[in-house]
Amino acid sequence: MTPDSFAQSSVPLLAAVDALTENGRLRRLSGAFARFIASLGGASPQLMLACVLLSELEGRGHSCLLLAELAGDPAPLLGLDGEEWTALRAAVAAVAPWPRNVAAWRKLLAECEQVWPVGDLDFQQPLILDGERLYLRRYWRDETQVAHAVRARALGGLLASDADDQTGAVRHWLDLLFPAGQQADGVDWQKTACAVAMRGKLGIITGGPGTGKTYAVARLLALLFATSGGQQSGLRVALAAPTGKAAARLKQSIDVALAGLDQRVLAVMPQRELGAARTLHSLLGARPDTRAFRHHAGNQLEVDVLIVDEASMIHLEMMAALLAALPSSARLILLGDKDQLASVEAGAVLGDLCHHAEAGGYDAETLSYVQASTGQQLPQHYAGRAGPIAQQTVMLRKSMRFGGPIGQLALAVNGGDAASAVRILRAGSGGEDGAKVAWTDPAAPRDLLQLALAGREGAPGGYRDYLRLVAQGQGDGEHLAWVQTVLKAFETFRILCAVRDGEWGVSGLNDAIEKQLQAAGLLRRSGEWYVGRPVMVTRNDYGTGVFNGDIGLTLPDPARPGALRVYFSEGDTVRSVLATRLRNVDTAFAMTVHKSQGSEFRHTVLVLPKEGGGVLARELIYTGITRAREFFTLLTPNGQVLLEAIAQRTQRASGLRELLESSQLRS
Numbered sequence: 001m002t003p004d005s006f007a008q009s010s011v012p013l014l015a016a017v018d019a020l021t022e023n024g025r026l027r028r029l030s031g032a033f034a035r036f037i038a039s040l041g042g043a044s045p046q047l048m049l050a051c052v053l054l055s056e057l058e059g060r061g062h063s064c065l066l067l068a069e070l071a072g073d074p075a076p077l078l079g080l081d082g083e084e085w086t087a088l089r090a091a092v093a094a095v096a097p098w099p100r101n102v103a104a105w106r107k108l109l110a111e112c113e114q115v116w117p118v119g120d121l122d123f124q125q126p127l128i129l130d131g132e133r134l135y136l137r138r139y140w141r142d143e144t145q146v147a148h149a150v151r152a153r154a155l156g157g158l159l160a161s162d163a164d165d166q167t168g169a170v171r172h173w174l175d176l177l178f179p180a181g182q183q184a185d186g187v188d189w190q191k192t193a194c195a196v197a198m199r200g201k202l203g204i205i206t207g208g209p210g211t212g213k214t215y216a217v218a219r220l221l222a223l224l225f226a227t228s229g230g231q232q233s234g235l236r237v238a239l240a241a242p243t244g245k246a247a248a249r250l251k252q253s254i255d256v257a258l259a260g261l262d263q264r265v266l267a268v269m270p271q272r273e274l275g276a277a278r279t280l281h282s283l284l285g286a287r288p289d290t291r292a293f294r295h296h297a298g299n300q301l302e303v304d305v306l307i308v309d310e311a312s313m314i315h316l317e318m319m320a321a322l323l324a325a326l327p328s329s330a331r332l333i334l335l336g337d338k339d340q341l342a343s344v345e346a347g348a349v350l351g352d353l354c355h356h357a358e359a360g361g362y363d364a365e366t367l368s369y370v371q372a373s374t375g376q377q378l379p380q381h382y383a384g385r386a387g388p389i390a391q392q393t394v395m396l397r398k399s400m401r402f403g404g405p406i407g408q409l410a411l412a413v414n415g416g417d418a419a420s421a422v423r424i425l426r427a428g429s430g431g432e433d434g435a436k437v438a439w440t441d442p443a444a445p446r447d448l449l450q451l452a453l454a455g456r457e458g459a460p461g462g463y464r465d466y467l468r469l470v471a472q473g474q475g476d477g478e479h480l481a482w483v484q485t486v487l488k489a490f491e492t493f494r495i496l497c498a499v500r501d502g503e504w505g506v507s508g509l510n511d512a513i514e515k516q517l518q519a520a521g522l523l524r525r526s527g528e529w530y531v532g533r534p535v536m537v538t539r540n541d542y543g544t545g546v547f548n549g550d551i552g553l554t555l556p557d558p559a560r561p562g563a564l565r566v567y568f569s570e571g572d573t574v575r576s577v578l579a580t581r582l583r584n585v586d587t588a589f590a591m592t593v594h595k596s597q598g599s600e601f602r603h604t605v606l607v608l609p610k611e612g613g614g615v616l617a618r619e620l621i622y623t624g625i626t627r628a629r630e631f632f633t634l635l636t637p638n639g640q641v642l643l644e645a646i647a648q649r650t651q652r653a654s655g656l657r658e659l660l661e662s663s664q665l666r667s
């Protein structure tokens with residue numbers, strides 16, 4: 001085909017793409033990306049359609065496009081209905097042959113000028129065809145780098161079970177640190193996790209909320225100090241998490257856990273303070289207006305141990321950057337819940353890393369090391385040959401915090417058992433006031449407003465509490481102490497939504513709640529900024545030092561009468577910024593489940609919309625439930641939506657899992 005005939009043959013497809021874009025069914029970026037690829041020359045309508053799909057999927061967190069989806073029916077994956085997909089397909093088929101199966105798609109794409117089929121000579125084409133996956137070059141590179149780096153860490157320099165001195169020392173300290181013994185299946189998984197993390201340069205500890213990940217990692221730190229010189233240890237430890245809130249929570253929990261250590265262990269710990277936990281952006285040295293970091297392969301971090309919490313929130317690009325910046329001599333410990341929602345941006349790194357965590361899959365070498373270092377024989381059903389990452393991964397299986405209905409509900413949802421989930425929720429609602437879990441069927445959003453105002457009978461929260469504290473003012477007390485009291489009260493209760501738009505979404509509910517609180521005399525709104533306004537930052541701002549996802553409260557500035565500041569809680573400290581300096585913020589009485597990751601509230605309300613589909617899946621419900629520390633309320637105008645969501649699993653297309661297992665890594 002000549003360039004002109006290429007352009008002509010793409011006209012019907014681009015018209016179909018534009019029509020869907022106008023209706024808000026496709027991202028504007030997707031059509032623009034396909035046009036950009038066509039502008040480089042030689043793009044067939046089939047390739048342009050693949051580009052549109054690839055771009056759409058990237059927006060939904062997938063790192064690649066599986067040719068099997070392209071050859072089958074990708075409509076559900078794209079959130080399109082059958083007719084919309086048929087229109088796109090017909091626009092291609094009208095002018096060019098429609099590839100019949102995966103092999104035909106592979107052949108067609110491999111012949112495109114803008115596609116690099118891995119293994120051929122690389123001309124730096126923007127698209128990459130790797131086996132039966134089509135990638136944007138950036139994600140292919142990130143996946144490859146992550147797989148290389150993680151495998152190298154999992155394989156390199158492992159302690160052997162017969163390395164008598166070192167393994168013996170690990171055993172000695174572990175027996176002291178974990179005297180109580182069994183937790184689940186006759187195994188102390190926390191002790192096992194510490195032993196496995198001591199074995200090499202990678203330790204992955206996954207588990208649901210309250211399974212003691214932080215408790216275990218605090219003991220791991222003590223063990224690392226004890227075996228590296230005790231009080232004279234010069235071990236450089238860094239603590240980090242994807243968000244400021246999660247970082248502050250990690251530091252607080254580690255401090256509490258360290259304080260509870262046995263005196264014999266404390267005696268060998270260095271007296272110096274662990275540094276504050278930082279966000280990954282700050283640890284790596286993010287720079288304004290660029291995706292590059294100050295720390296990278298050529299200027300690595302100066303740490304010996306890096307502990308990263310809430311690892312499920314780390315997206316592919318960030319994980320690649322983190323691994324590049326970490327010296328190979330440093331130990332990386334990842335903590336997180338593999339069943340939570342994956343990162344907002346592309347990738348499902350922790351989920352891919354933890355693919356075998358449930359089953360174990362430990363090989364003979366690992367079993368023998370665990371026996372030598374912990375004195376425990378893992379049950380036979382955890383034995384297997386699951387690859388190097390699985391050997392360095394331990395799943396904590398018993399919640400130390402949730403025994404009651406919230407824990408049971410989370411388990412039922414995670415296991416896809418909708419009937420039990422409904423039973424637990426309904427039993428709570430029918431029971432006494434103050435039930436730990438409850439289900440409310442509102443007819444209209446205004447039914448939610450009472451809950452937003454005052455919580456439910458016997459369960460704490462409602463925004464009334466913190467707003468009353470705001471109204472009382474600081475009196476004769478110290479300003480900062482008052483701010484901390486108000487922030488604490490605000491943190492007890494939160495309304496989480498599954499979706500952003502519509503009357504049951506974040507935007508509709510924020511408006512409605514604001515009006516209700518105003519009508520109740522709890523808010524005095526005048527203009528955009530008002531005393532008591534909770535806000536969420538929607539974009540990193542290096543000038544003011546606030547980051548996407550940070551939540552703050554607007555309160556009077558003690559130094560300037562009439563001025564307002566937004567206060568952000570960070571563990572024991574509070575940061576504040578003049579309200580007028582914050583440009584990218586939303587009101588945050590209601591927030592999405594996605595944005596709530598890394599936070600917990602005493603009472604969490606999860607609001608589901610009237611219609612299912614889209615983002616509504618098991619992981620979202622599970623993440624919402626596990627944000628509740630003591631009380632959970634589900635609110636949905638249509639119970640069917642809950643059932644459908646529990647039945648639906650989120651699968652993100654990625655080649656990472658396969659790569660991690662492969663002994664022949666692409667390069």
Ligand SMILES: Nc1ncnc2c1ncn2[C@@H]1O[C@H](COP(=O)(O)OP(=O)(O)OP(=O)(O)O)[C@@H](O)[C@H]1O
Pocket residue numbers: 190207208209210211212213214215216253400401
């Ligand atoms: N082995 C244990 N013995 C006694 N208490 C424990 C043990 N493990 C954990 N806990 C307690 O259980 C609670 C939850 O533990 P921890 O905060 O470490 O869990 P987590 O998995 O890090 O939770 P989250 O998901 O909230 O981050 C804490 O109060 C902790 O002190």
